[in-house]
Amino acid sequence: MTAADTNAAVLVGREIRRTFRRSKKETVVALDKVSLSVAHGTLTALVGPDGAGKTTLIRLAAGLMAPDSGDLSVLGFDVVREPQKIQDRVGYMPQRFGLYEDLSVQENLDLYADLHGVGAKDRAARFPKLMEMTALGPFTKRLAGQLSGGMKQKLGLGCALVHAPELLLLDEPTVGVDPLSRHELWQIILGLVKDQHTSVLISTSYLDEAERCRDVVVLHEGKVLAQGPPASVSKLADGRVFMVDPPAGQAARGLQARLLDDPAIVDAVPEGGHVRFVRARGIEDTTVIGPLRGLKFAPVPVRFEDGFMTLLHDLEPTKPSVAAVLVQPLERHGDDVAVEVDDLVRMFGKFTAVDHVGFKVRRGELFGLLGPNGAGKTTTFRMLCGLLPVTSGTLRVAGLDLRKARAPARQRIGYVAQKFSLYGELSPVENLEFFASAYGLGGERRRQRIDWALKQFDLESLRNLTSGQLPGGYKQRLAMAAALLHEPEILFLDEPTSGADPLARRGFWRRITALAEQGVTVIITTHFMEEAEYCDRVAIMDEGRVLAQGTPVEMRHLAPKREGHEATMEDAFIAVVQEARRKEATKTAQGAA
Amino acid sequence: MQNDGLPAKLRRIRALVRKESYQIIRDPSTILIGVAMPIMMILLFGYALSLDVKSVPVAVVIEDTSPVAAELVAGFRLSPYFKTQVTTSMAAAEELMLERKADGIVRIRQDFSRNLSLGKAEVQVLAYGGDANRARIIEAYAQGAVGEWTARRASAGEAVFGGPVNIQSRLWFNEANDSHYYLVPGLIVMVMTIIGAFLTTMVMAREWERGTLEALFVTPVRTDEILLGKTLPYFALGMIGLALCVLAAKFLFDVPFRGSILVLTVASMLYLLVALGIGLLISSTVKSQFAASQLTMVATYLPAMMLSGFMFDLRSVPVAVQVIAYAFPARYFVSLLQTVFLAGDIWAIVLPNAAVLAGMVVVLLVLSVRATRKKLA
Numbered sequence: 001m002t003a004a005d006t007n008a009a010v011l012v013g014r015e016i017r018r019t020f021r022r023s024k025k026e027t028v029v030a031l032d033k034v035s036l037s038v039a040h041g042t043l044t045a046l047v048g049p050d051g052a053g054k055t056t057l058i059r060l061a062a063g064l065m066a067p068d069s070g071d072l073s074v075l076g077f078d079v080v081r082e083p084q085k086i087q088d089r090v091g092y093m094p095q096r097f098g099l100y101e102d103l104s105v106q107e108n109l110d111l112y113a114d115l116h117g118v119g120a121k122d123r124a125a126r127f128p129k130l131m132e133m134t135a136l137g138p139f140t141k142r143l144a145g146q147l148s149g150g151m152k153q154k155l156g157l158g159c160a161l162v163h164a165p166e167l168l169l170l171d172e173p174t175v176g177v178d179p180l181s182r183h184e185l186w187q188i189i190l191g192l193v194k195d196q197h198t199s200v201l202i203s204t205s206y207l208d209e210a211e212r213c214r215d216v217v218v219l220h221e222g223k224v225l226a227q228g229p230p231a232s233v234s235k236l237a238d239g240r241v242f243m244v245d246p247p248a249g250q251a252a253r254g255l256q257a258r259l260l261d262d263p264a265i266v267d268a269v270p271e272g273g274h275v276r277f278v279r280a281r282g283i284e285d286t287t288v289i290g291p292l293r294g295l296k297f298a299p300v301p302v303r304f305e306d307g308f309m310t311l312l313h314d315l316e317p318t319k320p321s322v323a324a325v326l327v328q329p330l331e332r333h334g335d336d337v338a339v340e341v342d343d344l345v346r347m348f349g350k351f352t353a354v355d356h357v358g359f360k361v362r363r364g365e366l367f368g369l370l371g372p373n374g375a376g377k378t379t380t381f382r383m384l385c386g387l388l389p390v391t392s393g394t395l396r397v398a399g400l401d402l403r404k405a406r407a408p409a410r411q412r413i414g415y416v417a418q419k420f421s422l423y424g425e426l427s428p429v430e431n432l433e434f435f436a437s438a439y440g441l442g443g444e445r446r447r448q449r450i451d452w453a454l455k456q457f458d459l460e461s462l463r464n465l466t467s468g469q470l471p472g473g474y475k476q477r478l479a480m481a482a483a484l485l486h487e488p489e490i491l492f493l494d495e496p497t498s499g500a501d502p503l504a505r506r507g508f509w510r511r512i513t514a515l516a517e518q519g520v521t522v523i524i525t526t527h528f529m530e531e532a533e534y535c536d537r538v539a540i541m542d543e544g545r546v547l548a549q550g551t552p553v554e555m556r557h558l559a560p561k562r563e564g565h566e567a568t569m570e571d572a573f574i575a576v577v578q579e580a581r582r583k584e585a586t587k588t589a590q591g592a593a
Numbered sequence: 594m595q596n597d598g599l600p601a602k603l604r605r606i607r608a609l610v611r612k613e614s615y616q617i618i619r620d621p622s623t624i625l626i627g628v629a630m631p632i633m634m635i636l637l638f639g640y641a642l643s644l645d646v647k648s649v650p651v652a653v654v655i656e657d658t659s660p661v662a663a664e665l666v667a668g669f670r671l672s673p674y675f676k677t678q679v680t681t682s683m684a685a686a687e688e689l690m691l692e693r694k695a696d697g698i699v700r701i702r703q704d705f706s707r708n709l710s711l712g713k714a715e716v717q718v719l720a721y722g723g724d725a726n727r728a729r730i731i732e733a734y735a736q737g738a739v740g741e742w743t744a745r746r747a748s749a750g751e752a753v754f755g756g757p758v759n760i761q762s763r764l765w766f767n768e769a770n771d772s773h774y775y776l777v778p779g780l781i782v783m784v785m786t787i788i789g790a791f792l793t794t795m796v797m798a799r800e801w802e803r804g805t806l807e808a809l810f811v812t813p814v815r816t817d818e819i820l821l822g823k824t825l826p827y828f829a830l831g832m833i834g835l836a837l838c839v840l841a842a843k844f845l846f847d848v849p850f851r852g853s854i855l856v857l858t859v860a861s862m863l864y865l866l867v868a869l870g871i872g873l874l875i876s877s878t879v880k881s882q883f884a885a886s887q888l889t890m891v892a893t894y895l896p897a898m899m900l901s902g903f904m905f906d907l908r909s910v911p912v913a914v915q916v917i918a919y920a921f922p923a924r925y926f927v928s929l930l931q932t933v934f935l936a937g938d939i940w941a942i943v944l945p946n947a948a949v950l951a952g953m954v955v956v957l958l959v960l961s962v963r964a965t966r967k968k969l970a
Contacts, residue, residue, distance in 0.1 A: 062811045064969045083967070088813045098805030100612060102619040107612070114608030115812040117601045143619075159808070169811075 010167045010199040011038040011061060016070035018056055022469075030056040032222040033070070038167075038201050038215070043193050045210040045230075046203035047308065048219035049501035051471060054203035055095060057219070058171045061201065062092045075166055088116075091165030093156050095172050101145030105136055105155055108144050109162060116163035130158045133188050149373040150181025157188060168192070170202040174209065175499045178372035178527055179570050180577055186212065205501045206528075207305040216304070218311060225311050230304045237306035240279040243271070244297035253366075253513045253534050258291035260510055265289065267309035267506070270533040272566070273553045278306045280313065305502065312503060336363045337396070338490050338521040339384065344393035346379050353379040355544035356393070361523060361537075363489070366516045368532045369525045370573060371541035377525045378418065380541075381494050384523070385415045398489055411439070414483030418494040420475050424468025428459050428478050431467050432485065439486035453481035457511075473504035480511070491515065493524040497531065509534050529570035540576050547580045605814050609822025616796070617826055626792050627827075631784040631834045635841040638776050648676045649731055652686035652695040655679060659706035665716070668742040669699060674734045696721045697731045774849070777842040778930040779903030782923050783894075784834040785861060789868025790875075790893040791886070793827050797876035798885035810967040817962055824869050831865040842934070852933030856943055860933065863950040864926040868893065870957025871922075877964035897923035902931075925949045 018031040031053045038044045046054045059065050061074050063083025071078065077085040099108055109130070113123055131137040134154040139147065144155060153173055160168060170189070174182045186209070192198040202213070210216045211230045218226040218233060226233050246255040252270035259268035259277050268277035279289070339361040346354040354376045361367040369377050382388040384397060386406040395402040398412040422431045432453055436446045454460050457477040462470060467478060476496060483491060493512075497505045505528070513534060516522050524535070532538045532552055539549035548558060552569060559567035559575050599607070617623045653666050669677050678695060680686050689695040700717040708714040718735040720728035800806045809819065839857070842848040871893055879885045898904060900914070901923035907915055918924045925946040932942045 059969060064807065064810055064967070066968070084813070084815070087811045087967070090811060092808065092811035094804055094807045096804045098800070098803050098808040100616065100805060101803075102616045103612060107615060111608050111612050112812065115605050115809070115814050117604065117813060156808075 008040045009037040010040050011036070011072075011074050011201060013037070013057075013060075013072040014070055016057070016060065016067045016072055018053075018060065018065065018067050029222050031060075031067070034219070034222070034224055036217050036224060036227060038199060040199050041193065041197040042214040043189070043200045043202065043212070044215045044217065045213040046201065046217050046219060047205070047207065047210045048225075049312070049503050050205075050473060051221065052219040052501075053222040054219055055171055058092075058169050058201065058203055061086075062090065062169055063087050089166050091160035091163070091168045093160045093168075093170045093173055095175065099144040099152060099156060099159070102143060104141050104143050105147070106140040108155060108159055112159040113162045118163050126162065126164070130161060133191065134158045135184065148181075150177050150184070153177050153181065153185060154188070157185065161192070164196070164198075166199065168198055168200045168202075170200065172203050172205065172499070174204065174206060176373075176495070176527065178375075179529055179573050180372050182206075182527075183570075183574055205499070207303075207308055207502060210308075211304040218308060220312065220315065225315075226307075233307035233311065234302045234304050235307060236310045237266070237278050237302045239299065240266075240281070240310075241276065241300055241302050241306050242279065242297040243274045243276050243300045244292060244295050245274050247295065251536065253509075254517065255291060255295075256534075257510060257513045257517075259289075260506065262289055262291055266313040267306065269530065270552075271530070272533070272556055273551075276300065278309060281310070308502070336399075337361070338363045338365070338398060339367075339523065340394070340396040341380075341384070342394045344380070344383065344395060345391045346376075346383060346388065347391045352544050354383070357541070357544070357546050358393075359539050359546060359549060361521060363521055364516060364519045365536045366512070366522045366524070366534060368535035368538035369523065369541060370529070370532055370538055371525075372577060374543075375541040376544040377541055378494055381415075381492055381523075381525065385413060385492055386410050387415075411486065412488055413490045413492060414486070414488035415492045416479045416483045416494065416496055418498070420479060422467050422475075422479055422482060425466055427463060427465065428467055428470070429454070429463055431478060432482060435482040436485050441486060449485050449487075453485060457481040473500060473507070476500065476504070476508065477511075484515075488520070490521040490523065493522065495525050495527065497526060497528060505531070529568065529573050532569050540573060542577045542580055543584070545580075548576050601813070602815075602818065605818050606821050606825075609814070609818060610825050613796075613822055613826040617830065623792065623796065626795075627788055627830045627834070628837075630787060631837050634780055634783060635777075635838060635845070638780050639841065639846050647674055649674060649697060649734070650676045650678065650689075650695045651697040651699055651731070651735075652689045653677050653679045654683050654686045654698060654700040655681055656683075656703040657701050657705040661706050661709060662701045665701060665739070665742050668738050668745075669735075672734070672738050675738070690719070690721060693721070697728075697735065699735060774935060775903070775931060777838070777846050777848045778934040779901070779927060780842075781835060781838045781861065781930055782864070782897050782901055782903055782926055784838055785831055785865050785926075786868055786893050786897040786923065788827060788831040788834050789865045790872040791889050792830070793823060793869055793872030794875045794879070794885040794889045795882055796827075797823060797873065798880060798882040801876075801880035802882060807969065810969075816965045816967055820873055820962060820965060823873065824866075827869060828862075828865055831868075832861070835861045835865075848934060850934055851937040852943075853938055856938050857930075857933050860926065860929040860943070860947055860950070863947060863954060864922060864929075866954040867922040867950055867957060870954060870961055873961035874957060874964060877961060877966075893921075893923075896921040900924060901927040903927045922950060922953050 013034055013036045016031050016034045017029070020028045020030055022028050034053070034057065046057060048054055056065070060067055060072055060079055063074070063079050063086045066080045073079065074086045075089055079086060100111070103111065109127065118126070131140070134157065136151065136155060136158065139151070144152065147155060157170075157173065160170075174185055177185065189200060189202070190212070193200055202209070204210060213230065215228060216226070216230050216233060217224060244255070246252050252273055252275050256268045256270045256275045259265045259275060264280050264283045266278040266280050268275055283289070337360050341360070342358045344354055344357045345352065357376070357380060359367075369380065371377050379388065383390050383395060384402070386402050386409060390403065397409045400409040400412075402409050423434065426434065429450065432450045433446075436449060441449055454463070457480065459474065459478060459481065462474060467475065470478065480493075480496070497508055500508065509531065512522055512524070526532065532555070535552060537549060537551055538555060540547045540555070548555065555572045556567050556569060557572075559572035561567065562571075617627065651669070653669055655662055655666060666677070666679060669675050678689060680689070683700060686695065686698045686700070690698055698717075698719040700719070702715065702717070705714055705716070716739055718732060720731040800809075835858075839850075843850060872889065875885060875888055875892065879888055896918070900907070900918040900921055902918070903923070907918055907924070910918075928942060929946045932939050
């Protein structure tokens with residue numbers, strides 16, 4: 001770092017160390033000798049797996065905590081000596097932005113404007129601009145609690161922007177936000193940097209977002225692994241990234257799973273019916289890698305994600321086996337239909353949450369349900385699991401009519417809710433025991449199933465913690481283990497990877513693909529569009545309706561063609577949803593005329 | 594960047610007060626605790642709960658069949674305080690007591706009339722001790738009934754036995770022996786405690802839980818402004834609660850009010866500030882609604898109920914408990930309230946109690962400003 005750099009920096013940290021006491025004996029090091037700088041007028045991303053220290057670093061920068069040692073200055077003020085001066089000048093958006101839900105959009109904005117001492121003249125100039133940016137104009141009178149997840153995030157960002165901050169600190173602003181809202185949030189952020197030269201420090205677990213920043217800081221377990229332009233990280237995987245087609249008639253995710261298990265492979269993901277993989281360093285001949293034998297592959301350009309996975313792989317070259325193995329694979333029933341939904345409707349008062357939805361899922365199929373926040377995915381799920389009565393339509397799960405045989409149908413399904421819904425005060429084993437009893441498992445079978453779950457989900461080492469203390473990824477595993485105790489034929493997963501880091505998500509999908517291979521039918525919702533690539537088929541929902549369904553490859557064709565850029569699943573999703581909303585708007589306009 | 598003449602600090606406080614007021618008005622649970630609960634308590638304490646003992650079921654055992662004994666029994670029968678069941682055997686009476694059909698037994702032994710003539714007559718009174726307070730009252734009533742009978746005999750020129758002679762008892766300040774007289778003023782303590790301490794800790798913990806404080810901290814707002822922004826609206830709510838209680842006391846339950854409104858208002862404001870101070874102090878360390886409600890319950894609500902002298906007379910509790918009671922503000926406020934309502938502005942009582950409360954206000958507010966930091970950990 002040169003002197004010139006430091007002068008232009010809005011945030012400079014040197015050897016920051018911060019620890020937390022988890023219990024009386026145990027101290028966790030959240031940040032360990034972290035040095036970094038954020039240049040003025042640029043976008044800097046903070047990336048890293050869960051528990052890397054991203055949130056701690058941002059809170060330190062906001063003056064909400066003091067470092068144990070080291071220096072951190074923000075906008076020229078020391079965070080320990082003059083936190084108030086920093087807080088007067090920055091805009092901060094915590095991970096869960098604390099909007100006042102009983103206050104309207106306008107009242108929330110007014111509160112922050114008042115607190116920041118924004119005068120009437122500035123307000124008159126600024127509010128219309130904020131409304132235009134966030135597209136919240138038509139909703140100023142609506143209570144914040146009644147906004148959708150994406151709109152809440154936009155309002156949070158609006159509140160952080162009321163006083164035109166010199167530095168914007170954003171802590172994972174796009175977690176749990178659908179692709180469309182995420183796209184809109186990013187338009188706002190990029191616009192700020194471009195037009196107003198605002199400096200932004202943003203933490204994220206979406207690696208494609210990091211690629212849009214001028215600089216990235218890669219954190220891992222409290223240490224900085226890399227720092228610089230995203231290309232400097234991507235470069236690490238240069239020449240080792242390839243695309244391969246699976247053998248004819250096989251799903252891409254099968255090959256992807258085998259590649260991921262291979263020690264010579266750093267990372268592998270399904271993409272557009274192909275598999276994209278990163279070869280480990282030090283292996284010269286790609287053709288000798290077992291799963292690739294006899295297959296054709298070609299080099300492709302590197303991405304930030306490839307470099308990031310390489311960095312993590314360098315730290316821990318050995319991958320634990322993460323594929324869950326059932327005691328006995330479920331029998332294949334050919335083309336049997338596992339879930340059949342026809343003309344399904346669910347009303348809440350006058351509001352139609354699910355509007356004549358229909359789809360079929362075959363046994364052993366991996367089916368993805370995609371859609372913006374509030375599209376009706378969770379409501380559909382709850383009806384499929386028999387948790388919510390249907391208003392009209394038919395619903396057959398595992399061959400049983402849910403309206404007539406709810407209890408027997410429930411025996412055959414497993415459900416993992418969006419929020420962690422196990423008992424936080426109980427240990428993992430106690431939770432499993434409870435759920436085993438709830439499913440009516442007893443004696444020897446119960447003991448076997450719990451042992452199976454602990455082993456398959458790698459929970460043995462953490463048996464002494466309470467479930468609430470488990471790290472995020474492990475909570476998720478425990479929830480899945482509990483849902484699989486009674487050996488269900490069909491597994492429902494509602495946004496299981498929301499907020500999880502790339503590494504945890506790989507492990508999670510490895511388990512899911514293994515289960516699907518063994519005959520379990522999986523229906524899943526997700527906000528990560530690239531995860532739709534793991535599915536056999538997906539359906540895109542918006543405003544309670546299914547807009548499109550088909551294989552991931554078919555879906556990609558729905559995206560508009562762009563020069564020199566292959567359409568991604570995300571492009572397709574945004575195109576489909578925007579197109580449907582446009583049609584709806586014209587229809588309403590015509591109806592009115 | 595000021596535009597309407599107010600300094601930035603005041604504008605920030607005004608913004609916070611406005612925000613808090615919107616929340617109070619729009620959140621049904623705040624309205625429930627702040628307004629509906631005091632009304633419920635007024636009705637409950639006023640109509641359903643009464644500490645007066647009337648129509649106590651007692652079993653009268655007549656082992657003596659003489660006319661004097663019958664006369665004594667008639668005394669019990671006619672008393673409004675008793676509902677008598679006459680039996681001839683002690684065993685039957687004991688049975689009634691065990692079945693809780695009788696709360697007391699009055700036994701007139703076989704040798705009653707003989708002993709009466711010898712001047713050493715005895716009437717045995719047994720009271721159900723499960724509720725010690727009630728038992729003592731029954732005892733006293735029974736003594737009273739016997740006393741009246743003795744007096745009647747004496748005025749008729751008959752021999753009087755040397756038992757406890759005619760105890761003249763009179764209740765001061767509560768001539769009507771109506772428990773509303775002290776329950777309703779006591780109610781003010783409960784309402785102020787709930788609004789001041791309980792509600793404040795709950796809304797503060799809610800801000801911690803929902804993460805609203807984290808965003809609020811990273812603004813020019815100062816800690817004292819945050820505390821003031823919380824104090825002012827709940828102070829106002831507490832005063833509304835006070836008004837409700839006073840009106841109910843006066844017009845619903847005809848409780849006399851012998852002191853001045855000014856003294857009552859000042860005393861209530863002091864106690865409300867103490868309660869708010871405790872609430873804010875708890876909030877600075879306890880950040881979950883569940884823990885906050887538990888702690889506030891134990892630290893403020895229960896002492897206000899049990900150790901303030903509002904329900905139980907502090908003079909009849911063990912010395913250790915009396916000493917502990919001095920540590921809780923509710924005790925001083927109850928003294929003030931009972932004085933102001935039932936006796937008047939007795940400065941010798943009003944001033945020292947008010948001084949203690951004022952001291953507590955200062956200490957607690959200073960402590961809570963010190964303890965609240967714009968820090969997360």
